[in-house]
Amino acid sequence: MFIGDFTGDKINDLFISASIAGNGGIINNRIVKLSEKKPKIIFSEKENEGIKIQGDYLDNFRVKLYTNTNKQFEIDLSFNENTYIKNKIYDNNGKLLKQVKTWSDSFQNLKPVDYDGDGIYELVGNQSIFETSHVDKISHLNSLWKYESNKWQPKEIEYSSFLIKQPIS
Template identity: 30%
Template sequence: MFLEAYIPPQIELAVEVDAPYIFDRKIADVTGDQVDDFIYLAGNKKSSDAIYQEDITIFVVDGVTSEVTEKTLDLNGGYGSTLFLGDFNQDDINDIYVSISSGGSGNIHYYYIYSFKDKKPVQLLDYNDLNDLYDWSISFTNNYGVIVKNNTINQTYKLDLSTKDKELLDKYYTPEGKVKENLRGDVLPLGGLYPIMTPRGQDAYSLVASQRIVGIATVDNLGIVEVYLTYQDGKFVPYQIVVGNETDFE
């Protein structure tokens, strides 16, 4: 078992009483007492070989008292849930970041960040907050152009699709590069939310959120929206938006 050399068996048993399947585990101080705690992401599955995870819950076992504090996440379930620990709210204590995949062709993910300072779970981020942050609209122009508009802040971005493969272009444009009728596009919900280090130190993090720009089908990749966020006044605040083709982010 991963980290079994460092985790006393009774610690793991205390979690498995309520959640028989452990999906991920970490060791670090998340309560703020300068003593490492045992952090688990655990829940249920239909069977031991099932990959869909349900009742996903954060468990924090205090490194001094072995007291268990838990927080069940507010979603039905998902795939491949993982933990990451870092200081996101700038209080010099590790917070708990959770990533869960929805599965499917949209490559959509669910994210949560919690502080467990003083063994009190406080939500710092819910993925829905970021999905609802901006209203986007997509329109197509002649000569292989796409207009990506952020209606919330009235900001417009332009994409050039001329280097895309012919099969994709033929869906949206005539051989002369004119836009076909009845086209639509969309900016999908979060496909990625990545911790990025800040100048405060190696354990201090901000976030970059990534959303795919797609056309008629979710497999038609037109571009990417990236939103950079930092924690300020009790919430994550965007400070930069970048819109471009996939090659711009390589």
């Protein structure tokens, strides 16, 4: 739980965060605006989805990703080349043999931060991008959100991918 001004009205709001057991580390977050006569949720389940991503695998160990912010980008999957060949997703030359769909989870971490030092809190969130299950993580996504015009707007979106990824033993 955290108390701070997220809307810029100089009245503190309530940020509540709780993990949901058994779902890949997803955190359920809510922000309640306390300045109204009746408390109002301004960060709900919909906002907790964060950046939604889907994608399609391409030849040469690549995946094209599409976001709900109308942005798209490609990720190099060669860090896992041997596993993809073994599982017959790609052949030895990098030709795609079967399509794999990617997806992203809701926030796995979301923290209030006064990013620009103006006394109004923004949110910094972390998400992961997967292929077939939570074990098959292909990328990380970090985003910065600000409450403007009565809704949460992504201000920065950053993704990272792996150069080397080995199973944790």
